[in-house]
Amino acid sequence: MLDFLAANPDQSGKREIARAFGLKGADRAWLKDLLGEMTDSGQIEKRGKRVVQPGGLPHVVELDIFSRDRDGLLLARPSEWPDDGGAPPLVQVRTKRGKPSPGIGNRVLARVFPAKGGKGPAYTAQVLKKIDRTRDTVLGVIRKAGDEFRLEPVTRGEPQLNIAADALGDAKAGDLVEAEPDRSSRRYGPPRGRVSAVIGSMASEKAISMIAIHAHGIPNVFPDAVIKEAEAAKPAKMSGREDWRKVPLITIDPADAKDHDDAVYATPDADEKNPGGFIVDVAIADVATYVTGGSAMDREALKRGNSVYFPDRVVPMLPERISNDLCSLREKEDRPALAVRMVFDASGKKLRHSFHRIMMRSAARLAYTEAQAAIDGTPNDKTGPLLETVLRPLWDAYAALKKGRGKRQPLELDLPERKILLKDDGTVDKVIVPERLDAHKLIEEFMIQANVAAAETLEARRKALVYRVHDxxxxxxxxxxxxxxxxxxxxxxxxxxxxxxxxxxxxxxxxxxxxxxxxxxxxxxxxSQAVYTPENLGHFGLNLRRYAHFTSPIRRYADLLVHRALIGALGFGPEGLTKDEEARLEETAALISTSERRAMAAERETVDRLVARHLADRIGADFAARISGVTKSGLFVQLPHFGADGFIPVSTLGDDYYVYEEAAHALVGQRSGKGYRLADRVDVRLKEVTPLAGSMLFEMLTEPGPMPQGTRSFHKSKRRTGARSGRASTGRGRRR
Known part of the structure; x- marks a missing residue:
């Protein structure tokens, strides 16, 4: 069994194993028991519907190439590997003649196979796509330094470069630039470099997000061919569409939203066989009408993967002509849409659904707060006429769906999201936690149900699709x-x-x-982290067996793929998925998962840089904080008022010898038994700020507190004497 799994990582589902070994009838029950025993003993582990050897790599994975072997073949390791997963496996990267090959320093998306024989790397890999180019340049800001200039890098740990005046090009002090280190410069003394590209002035309002955009290689300028294609697009015609323009669908979005890709409507079900039931319509912008497979816009959308949202700007997946105009479900304007009509009973159980390709006309554009205020008894001139005919039926339908959600029991974490508000000059004004309204929950639940309906329809038609999975x-x-x-x-x-x-x-x-x-x-x-994949692993957090993203094709490429799959499966037109697109779904799913992680990192780093710049002139100030991370080397603390993180080195914590207790998420003093835990409320003092890197160092002001029984790593008899104060133990006795 282990030999088969090693040789066939892509055929490791129970059905494929049974087929490979010729098992039928009662033998399949025996196979289930065998796999269960092997799982319990640690010989294999379950990943969704597949079983793999512990520590194994998935069939498609991101790799970082770091060296060559004696034969000149490239060696790589997985880009991401769990801290408790031991040493990451070694992968030998094979390239094909006549095709461009990656080099050392590249990150690639690759299909991996267990290597034959017991010597050398554990896997071989076939490169599917190069994810980013070798980083030969350093991103930083030009500063004046005497007669020369110096490059201050935006990434902590990168070397500063001395830039001679004749190596500046068009750059000037205060500009964000990319610079190439001069490899031929003298060996001793500060390294030198030459500016290769000027990105923009750090004095601009959007300078901070510009750092993240370039540091992560996020495409932010549409090629001319894409703009030309978008500008040439014409409004959709009625041909092949149902006329839903008299259905009073409305959009409910944030007050500052510029594009509107979903609209909703609900009405009581008149069918006497469904007493207390509701019919819910969810209409989604028909992006596939304008962005067809293989077009310039499609290639660029795949490259971007999703829109990226910064406090000061949005880097959209699609050109404004498409996202904010032709596809945006504007009030009182005809727009093409893909709609799902769902019928629920009084308990919130979905009885049936159907998809329709339509032409709609939004009856109203409402903000969340506006719709909620109307329901709460204070309608305005816009919501007043809609209150009884549109808004109340929506809330009544949501009350039924809420019963179904209660029975389903999705994971209910209480983790409020913060939003940074900026001043006109691009600096931080304040950080708020927007109130979570029923209007938000209503739209969220309607969208979840529409996403489930999309996955169910494609499965019923036996069509390939990209699932949104959460293992x-x-x-x-x-x-x-x-x-x-x-x-x-x-x-x-x-x-x-x-x-x-x-x-x-x-x-x-x-x-x-x-x-x-x-x-x-x-x-x-x-x-686990949610990802996109053509293999259905279900959605653990939502407690759903199948789930696909369908409701935001303006800002997510995954949703556009699902739209095309539905159009093809239901015979709605020629814009369905092609066979080539279906064959590449595994690769595409991995790419858009990578794009999503890239966007999340860029958004988080931008918040850190904004707050660091905002606090740069407050060195020595005291703040209320919360411990957001605990490591052997120190504590990460978050300033709740600002939503950004800083660090407290363990060596500064005091005169005790602090030990990292992994299970308790704590640093515990060896002598006192007191310490600090994840989520503790503490007072801290700002000691150092590096605005470009978004890093802040703090000093702990709060005394360590008592730890729960069982969290101390050493018995008193085993204390080390003469230990340097504040240092975390890294020796053998770290845990009992």
């Missing part, structure tokens, strides 16, 4: 969570895979207690 937490993470919960007095029985309802039960036990924030944070960290 269950690994057994290792569940075990770590059990160890942690024990430190806060909560016991978690060992057993089979946990369900979302069990996590919700844990969260309910700590609601309103001192441990609420801590437990919410640790439960979040125990979860």
């Amino acid at each position: 269950a937490p690994s057994l290792a993470k569940q075990e770590a969570l059990r160890d942690f919960l024990r430190t806060v007095g909560i016991s978690l029985a060992r057993g089979a895979q946990m369900k979302p309802a069990q996590f919700n039960n844990i969260l309910s036990q700590v609601r309103g207690t001192d441990h609420e924030e801590l437990v919410n944070e640790v439960v979040l960290r125990s979860q």
Whole structure:
């Protein structure tokens, strides 16, 4: 069995294994028991519907190329590898003659295969796509330094470069530039460099997000061919569409939204066989009408993967002519859409659904706060006429769907999202936590149901699609969570895979207690990361068997793929998925998952840089903070008012010898038994700020607190004497 799994990583589902070994009838039950025993013994582990050898790589993975072997073949390691997963496996990258090959320093998307024989790298890889180019340049800001100039890098740890006046090109002090290190410069003394590209002035309002855009290689300028194609697009015709222009669909979005890709409408079901039921319509902008497979706009949209949202700007996936005009479901204007009509009973159970390619006309554009105010008793001139005919039926339908959600028991984490508001000059004004209204929850639940309907329809038609999957937490993470919960007095029985309802039960036990924030944070960290894949692994967080993204094709390429799949499966027109696109779904899913992670990192780093710049003149000031991360080397703290992180080195914590307790997410003093835990509220003092890197160093002002019983790593008899104060232990005795 192990030999078969090693040789056939892409055929490791129970059905494929049974077929390969010729197992039928009762033998399939025996196979299920065997796989269960092998899982329990640690010989294999389950990933969705597949089984793999522990520590193995998925069939398609991102690799970082770092060296060559004696034969000149490229060597790589996976770009991401769990901290508790041991050493990452070595991969030998093979290239084909006549095709451009990657080099050392490149990141690639590759299909990997277990290597034959017991010597050398564990895997060989076939490159599917180069993700980014070798970073031969340093991104930074030009500063005046005497008679010369100096490049201050935006990434902490990058070397500063001395730039001679004749190596500046068109750059001047204060410009964000890319510079090439001079490899021929003298060996000793500061390295020198030459400006290769001027990106823009750091004095501009959008300078901070510009750093993240270029640091992460996010495409932000549309090629001429894409703009030309977008400008040439004409409004969609009625041909081949149902006329829904009299259906009073409305859009409900943030007040500052510039594009509107979803509209909703609900009405009580008149069918006497469905008493108390509702018919819910969700209409989504028909982007596939304008962005066809293989076109210039399509290639650029795939390259971007998704829109990226910064506090000061949006880097859109599609040109403005498409996203803000032809595809935006504007009020009182005809727009093409792909709609799903869903019928629910009084308990929120979906009875049936159907998809339609339509022409619609939005009856109104409302903000979340505006719609909520009308329901709460204060309608305005716009919402007043819609209150009884449109808004109340929507809320009544949501009340039914909420019952269904309650039975489904999705994971209910309480982690408020912060939003940074900027002044006109691009600096931070304030950070707010927007109120979570029923209007938000209503739209969210309607969109979830529409996404499920899309996945169900494509599965029923046996059509390939890209799922949005969220795998269950690994057994290792569940075990770590059990160890942690024990430190806060909560016991978690060992057993089979946990369900979302069990996590919700844990969260309910700590609601309103001192441990609420801590437990919410640790439960979040125990979860897997959601990704796109053509293999259905279900969505653990939403507690759904199948789920696909369908509702935001203006800003997510995954949704556009699902639209094309539906158009092809239902015979709605010629814009369906081609066979070539279907064959590349695995590669495409991996690429857009990468784009999503890239966007998240860029957005987070931009917030850190904005806040660091905002606080740069407040060195020595004291702040209320919350511990957001615990490591052997120190504590990460978040300033709740600003939503950005800083760091406190363990060596500055005081005169105790602090030990990292992984299970408790804590640093514990060896002598005192007191320490600091994840989510603790503390007071800190700002010591150092590096605005370009978005980094802040703090000093701890709050004394360490008592730790729960069982979190101390050393018995008093095993204390080390004469240890340097504040240093974390890295020796053998770190854990009991």
